[in-house]
Amino acid sequence: MRTFTKTYADTEVQQRALANHRWIARTNPDVRIPAVVQVRSIAIDFEHLDGRHGTADDLVRLADLLGHQHPTAHTRELHAARLDTPHTSGGVTIPDFAEGRRDRLHQLLASGAVPGPTLTHEAVEAWLKQAATMPAAFYKDANPRNFLITDAVVAVIDFDSLTLAPFGYDLAKLVVSTAMTTGPLPEDTIHRAVDAYNRHPRHHGLPGCSRHEFTAWCEFHHILTAPYLGTNSYQFSWHHVRPAWTTDILRHVDKEWTP
Numbered sequence: 001m002r003t004f005t006k007t008y009a010d011t012e013v014q015q016r017a018l019a020n021h022r023w024i025a026r027t028n029p030d031v032r033i034p035a036v037v038q039v040r041s042i043a044i045d046f047e048h049l050d051g052r053h054g055t056a057d058d059l060v061r062l063a064d065l066l067g068h069q070h071p072t073a074h075t076r077e078l079h080a081a082r083l084d085t086p087h088t089s090g091g092v093t094i095p096d097f098a099e100g101r102r103d104r105l106h107q108l109l110a111s112g113a114v115p116g117p118t119l120t121h122e123a124v125e126a127w128l129k130q131a132a133t134m135p136a137a138f139y140k141d142a143n144p145r146n147f148l149i150t151d152a153v154v155a156v157i158d159f160d161s162l163t164l165a166p167f168g169y170d171l172a173k174l175v176v177s178t179a180m181t182t183g184p185l186p187e188d189t190i191h192r193a194v195d196a197y198n199r200h201p202r203h204h205g206l207p208g209c210s211r212h213e214f215t216a217w218c219e220f221h222h223i224l225t226a227p228y229l230g231t232n233s234y235q236f237s238w239h240h241v242r243p244a245w246t247t248d249i250l251r252h253v254d255k256e257w258t259p
Helices: 011-027 056-076 102-111 121-131 169-182 187-203 211-228 244-256
Strands: 003-007 036-039 043-047 087-089 092-094 136-139 147-149 154-156 163-166
Touching (some): 011 036, 011 043, 011 056, 056 136, 056 147, 056 154, 056 187, 102 121, 121 211, 169 187, 169 211, 211 244
Antiparallel strands (some): 003 043, 036 043, 087 092, 136 163, 147 154
8 A cells, every 4th residue: 555654743743643633534434534554653654645735726625525524523523512622532632722822813913923914902802702602613724735636536634733613714724725825716716615615514503604704714814824924835925815805894894793
């Protein structure tokens, strides 16, 4: 069997990735992921999968896959989770939504290193507070490089990151990271991606992700991903490629409604 070897910084990081892989396999058993072939001291040999990484042309298809993954995991396990509390099941502990994000969001906003942010410190806190009341899905860093695509199937790869998150948060990462990689996305494509995602949770009686929530999560990712501009294929800053309607939603809706 052909394999792909992923090397990690240390054993702790490797074991976390292995636990994340097991959790995804358990909660999304019908989603294609590479099998673990061998575990080494600070490396994992994964089954080699053929395919290409995602592109802007795949956005709706990838959004549809995320829309399937999140309510499936919620129905199987995360219905019992709270977004403000780490979730432990089957020997795997998934960090809560605010852990590791709150301080980083405030730190980056205070640094002045984030170009054109549309969220204030107060808005970040309000959204984190609102998120704690939302149904639990998960975040696994859905940038387009973390998918392998063939004509028949989309495989999910890279298991370094896994946290609890609201519905739509990982979809926002997919949209922001794709735009930062390839440039401005057609507005209709983004709307179709959100609709493709939402049809799955709503089929399960879950609220999905509103346009207002989606734009807020995009701004979270803008703040958190801004330091990586110029690396990891990120060539475009979100503040240059974000659709005007996203900032309009945040500015106009927030005048009348505070999360």
